[in-house]
Amino acid sequence: MKLFADTAIISEIEEVSTWGIISGVTTNPSLIAKSGISLVDAINKIVNLIDGPISAEVQEGRAEDMVSEAKIYAKMHKNIVIKIPMTLEGVKAVKQLTTLGIKTNVTLVFSTSQAIMAATAGATYVSPFMGRLDDFTGKEDAGFELVKDIKSVFKTYGYKTQIIAASIRHINHVDQSLKAGADIATIPFKVLQDMVKHPLTDKGLEIFREASKK
Ligand code: E4P
Secondary structure (H helix, E strand, C coil): CCEEEECCHHHHCCCCCCCCCEEEEECHHHHHHHHCHHHHHHHHHHHCCCCCCCEECCCCCCCCHHHHHHHHHHHHHHEEEEEECCCCEEEEEHHHHHHHCCCEEEECCHHHHHHHHHCCCCCCCEEEEEHHHHHHHCCCCHHHHHHHHHHHHHHHHHCCCCCEEEEECHHHHHHHHHHCCCCCEEEEEHHHHHHHCHHHHHHHHHHHHHHCCC
């Protein structure tokens, strides 16, 4: 499973780019607002930091407007993936962008039927939102079950669309993404940092440090 950074904050992307293990970045309007810069400025900076798929989200609306906006971002760099909201207009836009050879990431996916609509339109990626589905259902494994079901359906019917496990809130969501068979997990900076930590690792290091002194 590939690891993407789910952030538009440039200092965070600069930091993770030094780790050498992050193979893409996802942004959304909320993350762009948090970054304090425009989407275009963010794209221009991120493409120089991470050499992999960078998702840039268009505004929800009519298919033709989304396609026009998508063309602007797609022209900016070869790694740009157009993030399209999961609506009927979005499905139409994905179909048109696929025909034009522009990669898409269908976002706000909460069911297998939505995932199949996106995949049938030719989406390169679908992004099921684990955290938001857990919150909505009150179940800790609702996001896990969704990613698992989409994986199973894509496998059964031979869809090539890749699954990006999104809306990840904690390490358990990363573990669940792995177990469910997600192709990619897009992970906030704080959770990426948490992934290297374990209390027993710290304890073990302490024991070794003491032993080294003797
Ligand atoms: C990524 O593609 C999504 O936009 C992001 O993971 C959503 O996360 P949130 O539910 O924490 O806003």
